[in-house]
Amino acid sequence: MKRMQSNFIFFVIRRIINALVTLVLLVLLVFVLIHVILPTPQAMAKVYIGSQHYTAAELNSVIDRYGLNQPLYVQFFNYVVDVFTGNFGLDSLYKVPEMQLLDRFIPITLEFVLIATALQVVIGVFAGGFAALWRGQVPDWIIKVLYLIAWAAPVFLLATLMQFAFAYDLKLLPALNMANPVLVPPKPITGYPLIDAAIEGDWAYFDSLLTHMILPVVSIAVAGFGLTTRIMRNSAVEVFDKDYVRLAYMKGLSNGKVLFGTVFRNALIPIVTLTAIQFGFAVSGAVVIEDVFLYKGMGFFLYQSVTSMDYVAIIATTIIVGISVIIANFAADLLYAVVDPRVKLE
Amino acid sequence: MNITNMLKKTLGFRSNVDAQASAVRGAQSLSTFYYLRHKKEAVIGMAIIAVFVVWSVIEGSLQLIGSYLRKPSLGWLLLPHNPISSPNVATSLLPPSPAYPFGTNFEGQDILSRLLYAAPKDAIAAFAVVVSAVIIGALFGIVAGYYGGWVDEILMRVTDAFLAIPGLILAIAFSILIGPGFNSVLISLTIIWWPVYARLFRGQTLTLKYRGFVEISRLFGVSEIRVLFKHILMNAIDPIIAYMALDFGTVILTYSTLAFLGIGVQPPYPEWGSMASDGLSFFPRAWWYTFFPSITILLIVIGFILFGDSFQDVISGRVVD
Numbered sequence A: 001m002k003r004m005q006s007n008f009i010f011f012v013i014r015r016i017i018n019a020l021v022t023l024v025l026l027v028l029l030v031f032v033l034i035h036v037i038l039p040t041p042q043a044m045a046k047v048y049i050g051s052q053h054y055t056a057a058e059l060n061s062v063i064d065r066y067g068l069n070q071p072l073y074v075q076f077f078n079y080v081v082d083v084f085t086g087n088f089g090l091d092s093l094y095k096v097p098e099m100q101l102l103d104r105f106i107p108i109t110l111e112f113v114l115i116a117t118a119l120q121v122v123i124g125v126f127a128g129g130f131a132a133l134w135r136g137q138v139p140d141w142i143i144k145v146l147y148l149i150a151w152a153a154p155v156f157l158l159a160t161l162m163q164f165a166f167a168y169d170l171k172l173l174p175a176l177n178m179a180n181p182v183l184v185p186p187k188p189i190t191g192y193p194l195i196d197a198a199i200e201g202d203w204a205y206f207d208s209l210l211t212h213m214i215l216p217v218v219s220i221a222v223a224g225f226g227l228t229t230r231i232m233r234n235s236a237v238e239v240f241d242k243d244y245v246r247l248a249y250m251k252g253l254s255n256g257k258v259l260f261g262t263v264f265r266n267a268l269i270p271i272v273t274l275t276a277i278q279f280g281f282a283v284s285g286a287v288v289i290e291d292v293f294l295y296k297g298m299g300f301f302l303y304q305s306v307t308s309m310d311y312v313a314i315i316a317t318t319i320i321v322g323i324s325v326i327i328a329n330f331a332a333d334l335l336y337a338v339v340d341p342r343v344k345l346e
Numbered sequence B: 001m002n003i004t005n006m007l008k009k010t011l012g013f014r015s016n017v018d019a020q021a022s023a024v025r026g027a028q029s030l031s032t033f034y035y036l037r038h039k040k041e042a043v044i045g046m047a048i049i050a051v052f053v054v055w056s057v058i059e060g061s062l063q064l065i066g067s068y069l070r071k072p073s074l075g076w077l078l079l080p081h082n083p084i085s086s087p088n089v090a091t092s093l094l095p096p097s098p099a100y101p102f103g104t105n106f107e108g109q110d111i112l113s114r115l116l117y118a119a120p121k122d123a124i125a126a127f128a129v130v131v132s133a134v135i136i137g138a139l140f141g142i143v144a145g146y147y148g149g150w151v152d153e154i155l156m157r158v159t160d161a162f163l164a165i166p167g168l169i170l171a172i173a174f175s176i177l178i179g180p181g182f183n184s185v186l187i188s189l190t191i192i193w194w195p196v197y198a199r200l201f202r203g204q205t206l207t208l209k210y211r212g213f214v215e216i217s218r219l220f221g222v223s224e225i226r227v228l229f230k231h232i233l234m235n236a237i238d239p240i241i242a243y244m245a246l247d248f249g250t251v252i253l254t255y256s257t258l259a260f261l262g263i264g265v266q267p268p269y270p271e272w273g274s275m276a277s278d279g280l281s282f283f284p285r286a287w288w289y290t291f292f293p294s295i296t297i298l299l300i301v302i303g304f305i306l307f308g309d310s311f312q313d314v315i316s317g318r319v320v321d
Helices: A002-037 A041-049 A056-065 A072-084 A098-133 A138-152 A155-169 A193-199 A203-240 A243-250 A255-267 A269-293 A298-307 A311-339 B003-011 B013-037 B040-068 B072-076 B111-147 B149-164 B167-178 B182-208 B212-219 B224-260 B272-282 B287-315
Strands: none
Touching (some): A002 A072, A002 B149, A002 B167, A098 A138, A098 A193, A098 A311, A155 B272, A155 B287, A193 A203, A203 A255, A203 A269, A255 A269, A269 A298, A269 A311, A311 B149, B013 B287, B072 B111, B111 B149, B111 B182, B111 B224, B111 B287, B149 B182, B167 B182, B167 B224, B212 B224, B224 B272, B224 B287, B272 B287
């Protein structure tokens, strides 16, 4: 037992080192690509200025301020330090520190992307388990058709169809925005709108947030549930062939009991890793979804940065998203080792 | 006669092993297509892909010849209307009708013509990105898997870093940094696409490198390049081809999403994704403006998924019928 524990600690340490190395490589990757595309200090400085109109003096002052004349390894070191201290420079459009903007937009997106990922996993697990129970028969086939369509559909098609059906046609849910614009938003305490509204007891706003969130969340979940369903189905089909499932049936347990009691517990293991991957897809999806629903989070901010060619914002967003996905993967690895005792803790 | 040469002689090594391998491969690919022909999904998928590819080749070569002869009108020789005609208020936002089967956009251009006109670009994007990603991925993956050690460690950490960022967001960052245009999208999609193939090839190489025929070839002093190319690459490629078939669709999906966000081919040239995004301002009144481009993307991607999916089933031996 003691041996197991120390193994687990080694495993965690190894994973932490792995995650940190990946993080530094990620920053190196972005750094190298920026320097390949913008080889001279002048070209870099133009990006930081962010407009076509500048004087030579302005250019030089920017080169000095960001140390663009220094040797590359010094620049890289500074860059890594800056990234880990959250200093991404001034936004070239809003002229405020980039982190201030991201501080505002990230929680909004994180909130609804996490809910969407959770919903997507739930749909995928049940659909996949159900398909495995009926493998080779009509329900299996119907589920396959549904998830293949959802998989192949561009996210914006799903989003606009949802908007059309539930907002414009049936008028059940609001079509645009994060909350009713008439209501006054609560003071940001944590930055997460739902939590802030709950803390301040502003239930009218809370309610409005929730109803505005439904369509974007469901769109992302539908766009992503295909992969989970597919993997859950295949992993459950494998489990159904195992002796212990046959034993469960022989004990006279019903289909439902076998599915939830035996099959789910064993088939769910690959889903843990998959969820971290799906989180990344959901963040990508958020860029499009937020544009369709005018949901003003990080994706919408990124979209605006693209149209206004705000390089500083784009690079900062990319790195932040990378970091969050690395953290999600790390968490999934640990969880995986906890739920599956067969994982070799090497 | 030393012992190695004797062994070679008795085994008839070189010619025989190679011939056997290629015969097995030939039989495999024949039976693969035999099975695929009898799977309904695969046939539907192949039909969609065939129509898309044939049309793209015809329309693409017309556009190419047109631009070469400086007669761009050759590009819409087969289309019902001029896809990039100058704005016309009279035909603006017309709903679907016999003259305009998919309706018209705000500028009064025929949406069907624009969809057909944009097809070759998507085909080129899918083909170029997947093929270059496979080449780069094969190079890095096989080297990492075969040599192992620190080469492997470094290459795999690099792919981890790439895979950490959701592809779409990384592609946005790269194509904005490289600059506007079609080529910059192709380059950035390739940059984000190869790590997956490097992983796949590495995994395949790891399972192959200790197999008998590889060890025997090494024992007989077959050159390293030949071992890597003939024995590892050629035997690793089957499951990867199935994955590629699926991936053509995914590239088109990502490419359209980038176009939706305004990255890639610049106006007035049509692009499925950007057409859908332009239509959003007139949604839901002019629903056809967003709807038909999106449905086209869906249909093409479904074609690739159906084909790739059944292909994967056949290769992994899960064929039931």
